[in-house]
Amino acid sequence: xxxxxxxxxxxxxxxxxxxxxxxxxxxxxxxxxxxxxxxxxxxxxxxxxxxxxxxxxxxxxxxxxxxxxxxxxxxxxxxxxxxxxxxxxxxxxxxxxxxxxxxxxxxxxxxxxxxxxxxxxxxxxxxxxxxxxxxxxxxxxxxxxxxxxxxxxxxxxxxxxxxxxxxxxxxxxxxxxxxxxxxxxxxxxxxxxxxxxxxxxxxxxxxxxxxxxxxxxxxxxxxxxxxxxxxxxxxxxxxxxxxxxxxxxxxxxxxxxxxxxxxxxxxxxxxxxxxxxxxxxxxxxxxxxxxxxxxxxxxxxxxxxxxxxxxxxxxxxxx
Amino acid sequence: xxxxxxxxxxxxxxxxxxxxxxxxxxxxxxxxxxxxxxxxxxxxxxxxxxxxxxxxxxxxxxxxxxxxxxxxxxxxxxxxxxxxxxxxxxxxxxxxxxxxxxxxxxxxxxxxxxxxxxxxxxxxxxxxxxxxxxxxxxxxxxxxxxxxxxxxxxxxxxxxxxxxxxxxxxxxxxxxxxxxxxxxxxxxxxxxxxxxxxxxxxxxxxxxxxxxxxxxxxxxxxxxxxxxxxxxxxxxxxxxxxxxxxxxxxxxxxxxxxxxxxxxxxxxxxxxxxxxxxxxxxxxxxxxxxxxxxxxxxxxxxxxxxxxxxxxxxxxxxxxxxxxxxxxxxxxxxxxxxxxxxxxxxxxxxxxxxxxxxxxxxxxxxxxxxxxxxxxxxxxxxxxxxxxxxxxxxxxxxxxxxxxxxxxxxxxxxxxxxxxxxxxxxxxxxxxxxxxxxxxxxxxxxxxxxxxxxxxxxxxxxxxxxxxxxxxxxxxxxxxxxxxxxxxxxxxxxxxxxxxxxxxxxxxxxxxxxxxxxxxxxxxxxxxxxxxxxxxxxxxxxxxxxxxxxxxxxxxxxxxxxxxxxxxxxxxxxxxxxxxxxxxxxxxxxxxxxxxxxxxxxxxxxxxxxxx
Numbered sequence: 001x002x003x004x005x006x007x008x009x010x011x012x013x014x015x016x017x018x019x020x021x022x023x024x025x026x027x028x029x030x031x032x033x034x035x036x037x038x039x040x041x042x043x044x045x046x047x048x049x050x051x052x053x054x055x056x057x058x059x060x061x062x063x064x065x066x067x068x069x070x071x072x073x074x075x076x077x078x079x080x081x082x083x084x085x086x087x088x089x090x091x092x093x094x095x096x097x098x099x100x101x102x103x104x105x106x107x108x109x110x111x112x113x114x115x116x117x118x119x120x121x122x123x124x125x126x127x128x129x130x131x132x133x134x135x136x137x138x139x140x141x142x143x144x145x146x147x148x149x150x151x152x153x154x155x156x157x158x159x160x161x162x163x164x165x166x167x168x169x170x171x172x173x174x175x176x177x178x179x180x181x182x183x184x185x186x187x188x189x190x191x192x193x194x195x196x197x198x199x200x201x202x203x204x205x206x207x208x209x210x211x212x213x214x215x216x217x218x219x220x221x222x223x224x225x226x227x228x229x230x231x232x233x234x235x236x237x238x239x240x241x242x243x244x245x246x247x248x249x250x251x252x253x254x255x256x257x258x259x260x261x262x263x264x265x266x267x268x269x270x271x272x273x274x275x276x277x278x279x280x281x282x283x284x285x286x287x288x289x290x291x292x293x294x295x296x297x298x299x300x301x302x303x304x305x306x307x308x309x310x311x312x313x314x315x316x317x318x319x
Numbered sequence: 320x321x322x323x324x325x326x327x328x329x330x331x332x333x334x335x336x337x338x339x340x341x342x343x344x345x346x347x348x349x350x351x352x353x354x355x356x357x358x359x360x361x362x363x364x365x366x367x368x369x370x371x372x373x374x375x376x377x378x379x380x381x382x383x384x385x386x387x388x389x390x391x392x393x394x395x396x397x398x399x400x401x402x403x404x405x406x407x408x409x410x411x412x413x414x415x416x417x418x419x420x421x422x423x424x425x426x427x428x429x430x431x432x433x434x435x436x437x438x439x440x441x442x443x444x445x446x447x448x449x450x451x452x453x454x455x456x457x458x459x460x461x462x463x464x465x466x467x468x469x470x471x472x473x474x475x476x477x478x479x480x481x482x483x484x485x486x487x488x489x490x491x492x493x494x495x496x497x498x499x500x501x502x503x504x505x506x507x508x509x510x511x512x513x514x515x516x517x518x519x520x521x522x523x524x525x526x527x528x529x530x531x532x533x534x535x536x537x538x539x540x541x542x543x544x545x546x547x548x549x550x551x552x553x554x555x556x557x558x559x560x561x562x563x564x565x566x567x568x569x570x571x572x573x574x575x576x577x578x579x580x581x582x583x584x585x586x587x588x589x590x591x592x593x594x595x596x597x598x599x600x601x602x603x604x605x606x607x608x609x610x611x612x613x614x615x616x617x618x619x620x621x622x623x624x625x626x627x628x629x630x631x632x633x634x635x636x637x638x639x640x641x642x643x644x645x646x647x648x649x650x651x652x653x654x655x656x657x658x659x660x661x662x663x664x665x666x667x668x669x670x671x672x673x674x675x676x677x678x679x680x681x682x683x684x685x686x687x688x689x690x691x692x693x694x695x696x697x698x699x700x701x702x703x704x705x706x707x708x709x710x711x712x713x714x715x716x717x718x719x720x721x722x723x724x725x726x727x728x729x730x731x732x733x734x735x736x737x738x739x740x741x742x743x744x745x746x747x748x749x750x751x752x753x754x755x756x757x758x759x760x761x762x763x764x765x766x767x768x769x770x771x772x773x774x775x776x777x778x779x780x781x782x783x784x785x786x787x788x789x790x791x792x793x794x795x796x797x798x799x800x801x802x803x804x805x806x807x808x809x810x811x812x813x814x815x816x817x818x819x820x821x822x823x824x825x826x827x828x829x830x831x832x833x834x835x836x837x838x839x840x841x842x843x844x845x846x847x848x849x850x851x852x853x854x855x856x857x858x859x860x861x862x863x864x865x866x867x868x869x870x871x872x873x874x875x876x877x878x879x880x881x882x883x884x885x886x887x888x889x890x891x892x893x894x895x896x897x898x899x900x901x902x903x904x905x906x907x908x909x910x911x912x913x914x915x916x917x918x919x920x921x922x923x924x925x926x927x928x929x930x931x
Contacts, residue, residue, distance in 0.1 A: 032807045035804050083418060267586075
C-alpha cells in the first residue's frame with residue numbers, strides 16, 4: 001500500500017508539472033497582461049516597454065515559465081500583475097469566504113442526495129422516485145446561473161415585492177453581533193450549489209444502490225433475517241457508495257477553487273470570483289496559482305479516493 | 320483495479336481538459352471601450368455644453384477658452400458648511416480598484432476611489448475648470464507660477480495642510496512623490512509620462528515646490544493629478560522604504576482627501592469615514608462605502624432595492640431603465656469629452672497590414688460619413704442628450720467649431736459615388752476598379768460586444784450604408800480581444816481589420832500622442848504604436864509633432880484645430896457622437912455635479928449629503 005501511495009505521489013508530481021506547462025502556454029497565448037495598456041494615451045511607449053520588462057514579459061516564454069516555477073518551488077507565487085500584492089495574500093484573503101460557502105454547500109449536498117438517493121432506490125418507480133428523478137434532471141440540465149438568478153428573482157426580489165420575508169441576495173459582511181444576518185446571506189448561494197450538485201450525487205447513488213440490491217450477498221443478508229435497515233445501511237450502501245465517494249473526493253478538492261459562477265452572481269468574495277476577475281485582467285500569477293492549487297488538490301484528492309476504495313470494498317487491492 | 324485505473328485517467332484527462340478550457344477562455348484585460356476605462360489627467364476646458372442641449376449640431380458654441388498656462392478661472396469651491404445630517408453613501412463599483420493609488424494603476428475605478436480619500440493640487444469641476452485642493456493658487460505666468468520660458472512651474476500650497484493621520488503635508492511630499500515615481504525599484508509604477516521630463520524639484524519652504532523641466536512639457540498641469548483630484552504619497556511613512564512594490568500601505572493608505580480608508584475587504588467593499596483633517600473641514604457625509612458588485616446590473620438591482628446610492632460608469636442604453644426607477648432613483652448624464660467614432664484601416668500595404676482598398680479613396684470615406692444618420696443616433700439612441708460631432712476633440716476648448724458635421728444626405732452621397740464611377744452591381748453593392756480587379760464595397764466592421772448602444776448604432780449604420788451601396792458586415796469581439804496587443808494579433812493593434820469603432824478621448828490634454836503619426840503605425844518592429852488608423856499624412860504628422868512642442872497655448876490650440884480640419888476635409892475618420900458620463904443615482908443622495916472629464920462625479924464628494 002505504501003509503495004502504491006509513493007508511486008502515485010511521484011506520478012502526481014509529474015502530472016501537476018505537465019498541467020502547469022499546459023496552462024502556462026495556453027493561458028499566455030490567450031491573455032496578454034499588456035493589453036490593458038494598449039489604448040491609454042497616458043501610458044507612453046517607454047512606459048509600456050518598462051512595464052513589460054518589469055513584469056518579465058520581455059523574456060522568452062520558457063524563461064518566464066522557469067522563473068515562475070522556480071518561485072513556486074520555493075513557495076513564492078510572486079506578485080499580482082495588477083494589484084502588486086503577494087498572490088498568496090490575495091488568495092488567503094478570499095479563501096475563508098470560499099471555504100465556508102463550499103463546505104456548507106457540500107454538506108447540504110451530501111445530506112440531500114443521501115436522503116433522495118436512498119429513498120429513490122428503495123422506492124423504485126414510486127411517485128416519490130419519479131419526482132426525484134424529474135428534479136435531478138432539472139438540476140442536471142439547468143445552467144447554474146439560471147438557477148442562481150431564478151432563486152434571486154423568487155426569494156430576493158419577488159418575496160420582497162409581495163411583502164413576504166425575503167432573503168438577501170448579495171455579499172455578506174461578517175458581524176459578530178449579528179451572525180443570523182450572515183447565515184441568511186449564505187442560504188441562496190448554498191441552495192444554488194446544492195441544487196446543481198445534488199442532482200448528480202442522487203443519480204449516482206440511486207443507480208448503484210439499485211445495482212447492488214439484486215446481488216447475491218444482499219439476498220443472503222436478507223435471508224439471514226437481517227432487518228431492511230441493517231441490510232441497507234450496513235451492506236448495500238457501503239458497496240453502492242464507490243461512485244459517490246469518487247465524485248465526493250473530486251468535489252472536496254475543488255472546494256479550494258470556489259464556485260466561479262455562483263460567487264459572481266451572489267457577489268461572494270471568494271476564490272472563484274478572484275480567478276474570474278484576475279483572468280480578465282491577464283493577471284497571470286494569480287490565475288496560475290489558483291489553477292495550480294486546484295489541480296494539486298484534485299490529483300491528491302484522487303489518490304485519497306483510491307485509497308478509500310480499499311476500505312469500502314476489500315476486493316480492491318492497490319499495488 | 321483496471322476500472323479504477325481507467326477512471327483515474329479519465330478524471331485526470333478531464334482535469335487537464337478543464338484546465339485547458341479555463342485557460343483558453345480567459346481573456347486578456349483591455350481598455351473597454353466605454354469612456355471610463357482609462358484614467359488620463361485633465362486639462363481644464365471651456366464651455367462644456369449644458370446637458371440639455373441636443374441641438375448643438377448646428378449651433379456651435381463660441382469658445383471663450385481660458386488658456387491653460389495663462390489664466391484659468393480656478394474656482395475655489397465653497398468650504399463645506401458644518402456637517403449637516405451625516406449618513407453614509409453607498410457607491411457600487413462593478414470593477415474592484417486594483418490599487419488605491421493611481422500611480423500604481425491604469426484603472427478609472429482606481430482614480431475614482433482615490434478621489435474619495437486623496438487630493439492633489441486641484442480637481443476639475445463640473446465646468447472642467449480647476450477646483451483648487453492643496454494648491455493655494457493655480458500657477459500662471461501672471462502670478463509667477465509659470466516661468467517665461469515655460470520650463471519652471473512653482474506650486475504654492477495652502478498653509479497648515481495635514482495628512483489624514485494628522486501629520487503635516489508639505490512640499491517635501493511632492494518631491495518625494497516624484498522621486499518615488501522615478502525610482503526604478505518601484506516596478507509597479509504605471510506611467511512616468513511627463514515625470515521623466517522633470518529635471519529637479521526644489522522645496523525652498525514647506526509651502527512651495529519649484530518644478531524645473533529638462534525640456535518644455537506642455538501638459539504640465541496633468542502631473543501629480545488625475546481629473547478627480549490626484550494625490551501624493553506621504554514621505555513620513557514611505558520615505559524609508561526600499562521599494563513600494565506590494566507595500567501594505569496601499570491597502571490602507573492615508574491621504575489628504577475628504578475621507579479616509581478604514582477597511583478594504585477584497586471582492587467585497589472598501590469603507591471610508593470622514594477625515595477631520597481635510598483642509599475644508601469634515602465633509603458633510605459621515606462616510607462612504609464602495610461596494611464591489613459583479614456587474615452594472617447587480618449595482619442597478621441594489622439601486623432599485625435601496626441598498627446602493629450611486630452606480631458608477633453606467634452606459635447610455637441603461638438611461639430609460641434607470642429613469643423608470645423614479646422617484647426612487649434615476650440616471651444622471653452629462654456630455655463628456657470622449658467620443659465614439661468609426662474609422663478605416665488606411666494602410667495601403669506599405670506598413671504590412673493593408674485595409675480594404677476602397678477606403679483609400681477620399682470620396683468613398685466622405686460618402687460613408689454622409690450615409691450614416693448620426694442625427695437619429697443622437698436624438699433617438701442617446702435620448703437627445705448627446706450631439707453629432709465633426710472632430711475628435713468635442714466639448715473642449717480645442718473643438719474646431721468652424722467644422723460642421725457632414726449632414727446626413729444619402730442622395731448626395733449616392734450621387735458622389737455614382738459620379739466617381741463606383742456603380743452599384745445587381746446585388747446593390749458598389750464596386751471599384753483596383754489594379755484591374757473589381758473590388759466590392761464589402762467590408763467587416765469590428766467593435767466590442769456587450770454594449771447595447773454600440774450594437775444599436777451598428778445595426779442602424781449597416782442599414783444606412785446598405786442604402787448607399789456599402790455592404791457592412793458586423794464582426795464584434797469582447798473588448799479584451801478587440802484591444803489585444805500587436806503580439807496577440809489584436810485586430811486593431813495589428814491592423815487585421817477593415818473598419819472599426821470604439822470610444823476614446825484626446826482630452827484632457829489635447830495631445831493625440833502618436834495616433835496620427837506615420838511613426839505611430841504598429842508594425843512587427845514597433846508594435847507599441849497607437850496609430851491604429853494606420854494613417855500616414857505628412858501634414859498631420861508635422862502638426863502632431865509641433866503642437867507638443869508649442870509653449871503658447873493659443874498657437875497650440877490652432878494647431879490642434881488645423882489637424883481637425885485636415886481630418887475633416889479628407890474624412891480620415893468618421894466621428895459619431897460624444898459619449899455621456901452617466902451614473903445611476905438614488906434620490907436619497909444629493910449634491911452630485913458630474914464633470915465632463917474623467918473626474919465624473921467624485922470631485923465634490925465633500926459636498927454630498929444623504930437624506931435620512
